[in-house]
Amino acid sequence: QVQLVESGGGSVQPGGSLRLSCGASGFIFSNYGMSWYRQAPGKERELVATISSAGRTNYPDSMKGRFTISRDNAKNTVYLQMNSLKPEDTAVYYCSARIRYNDYWGQGTQVTVSS
Secondary structure, three states, X not given: OOEEEEEXXXXXXXOOOEEEEEEEEOOOHHHOOEEXXXXXXXXXXXXXXXXXXXXXXXXXXXXOOOEEXXXXXXXXXXXXXXXXXXXXXXXXXXXXXXXXXXXXXXXXXXXXEOO
């Protein structure tokens, strides 16, 4: 079955960086686009970044500049590099895959940005 497992979250001071990882299994990873979302307390889940099977990346305007999504098909892993983190980036970050019109989600990893 499809499994997505995020890691790399934690606590960081404002201005710091983190790299999140999402390991995938149960499907042919290289055939599918992947996405990162986040959900802050009391807010709706929002898209952070997407990467196509061919490696093309896309970011909502609000996420451009500080976040970079990448993938390693040999490791079945998608990454999210986050730089210049701000307190408002505090959220649970989820990776997601859309496979045959079904959306799959990991369990999420907490990112807390605080001084």
